[in-house]
Amino acid sequence: MKNEAWLKERYEALTPAERPHYSLISVKLKRFRTINQRFGWAVGDELIRSVYQILAAQLGPGEYLAQIHLAYFNLLARLPSDYDDLFHRIIQINTAIRDMPDERFFGNIFTGFGIYPLPAEPVDFYTAQYRADVARFECPESKFRNSHFEIYGVTLHDDGLRSFDLLQTLQPALDAGHIQLYLQPKVELATGRIAGAEALVRWLDPQRGMIPLAEFMPQLEKNGLIETLDLYMFEQVCKRLCHWQRTYGKTLKISVNLSGEMFNYRYYFKDYKRIHGQYPAPKECIEFELLESIVLNQVDRVREVTQELEEYGFSYSLDDFGSGYSSFSVLTNTRFSALKIDRSLFQDECNFRERVLVRHIVQMAHELGIATVAEGVETRDYVEYLKRLGCEYIQGFVFYRPMPADEFERRFLLGGETAPV
Incomplete structure (x- = not known):
């Protein structure tokens, strides 16, 4: 041979x-x-x-x-x-x-x-x-x-090669300002005013343009670099809120995502407190979003995390509810300020089953004293349906796409723009 x-x-x-x-x-x-x-x-x-x-x-x-x-x-x-x-x-x-x-x-x-x-x-x-x-x-x-x-x-x-490349390029991209804070407005359905926004990350490479999230987020989560990105985004949010308060005397609530890596790290919160100590934004303006898939069957850990957030003065919401892993036991033991209904339930406004599920989720949340945010809504028919149900907020392309933080500041904080509800 x-x-x-x-x-x-x-x-x-x-x-x-x-x-x-x-x-x-x-x-x-x-x-x-x-x-x-x-x-x-x-x-x-x-x-x-x-x-x-x-x-x-x-x-x-x-x-x-x-x-x-x-x-x-x-x-x-x-x-x-x-x-x-x-x-x-x-x-x-x-x-x-x-x-x-x-x-x-x-x-x-x-x-x-x-x-x-x-x-x-x-x-x-x-x-x-x-x-x-x-x-x-x-x-x-x-x-x-x-x-x-x-x-x-x-x-x-080759995920190993991707991980190595990310390790070599993430920090330089952060230092150069290529990774930026984008904000997607949350519209209050009753009035059309902008009640807040979700902080989203965008990687704008000088050569490639905007890099799709799917090309780097999964690898960051696998190799632990997501912690660096999470803390960087939180810092950008705190800086922006401090700037708004100091310069304009105005504030809006911004929600930030808590990744599974940070959620499961016992001492995660000391890093957030350290950053907030450097940029002391109003605590009531910061909300942490916990993914439903992360908190699934982790009632004790959810209680520990949310207790830390609550004691410090931050609020928290449950993200992607209804995406396929709904854990009602978490709702029985935790006082979430908001429930974000997953975009997968807003695909076809003519689908009777879809509407029934959304109606019952909104009703359940209201009976528990939890506000509802419909995420990923793209049609006016669903806007009208959600208004009839009493859903408080919509975050979706039907009104606004994610935008650079400077544009958000100009249009909504300074310009007072409202959505055509």
Whole structure:
């Protein structure tokens, strides 16, 4: 059987014109340790030789195979760029292994494939191998599926690389002011006045423009950097409120999001108190939003967090209520100032079930003495329906999109603009 060094030579011999037509494929038999324990090492060796022969039989002209270690192989193959054609070729290889003519293994040998399409620019062999491996073993569902394959940069992206890049770029972006405070107004339905706003983060890169939240928020939450961003946004809110009070003698309530990372950190609040001590904004103007999905089944922790907030003088609301994890037990034990009804319940104003659910949520909140905020409303029909229900506030595109804090200040704090309710 050919080895890694031999395959590396073949890889490095590819010309610039050939390279974009090849992929390096990481192939590994799944549950090989179990097979060894059940049948013995000698049978395991037989299986490896059989799989190598099957893979070799699947090669076309100018394609190469090597055993890297035990049941781990690399293929240097010409794969079609069309996803459906690629899919069928991988299925063909997998089926040949799974259905090998050996009664001991027939239908029971499953394989993981990681595919790294080679770019036009040179990439050294070990980097290509690493990326193919990442595609194979970092697939979230790989442990729960039999055979599977992923394509690096297409069906799977390197989260480790993303995390590293974020680590290197987040603080410089904060220092340069590229990460900015945006505010989305909360409209009082009875009057149209702006009763407050939610603080939202926007990353404005000089080269790329506005970076979508989906490109950085999940990674910040995974690698712990969300704490840095949370505290930065809270600081911006405190500074803005202090500026409004000092310069104009005016204030409005701004809500800030408390991430799961901070919620579950026992000593989270000391950092918020430290920042508020530096920028002592009116406490009644700061509200913390707790995601429903975070507080689910954490009644004791919710009580601890909200007690700290309340004792210090901040208010708190329950965000995304009705998004799929509704925990009514939290409402029985916690005095939330507001309940934000999730945008998923405002998708179709003609949907009878949707309206029934919204009506009962508003009614329940009122009976508990909790104000309601309808989030993500985009149609006038829903505005009229929510007014009839007595919903207090709307935060949605039907009135205003999130905007830079300076624009919010100019239009609403100084200009006194109201919404056409």
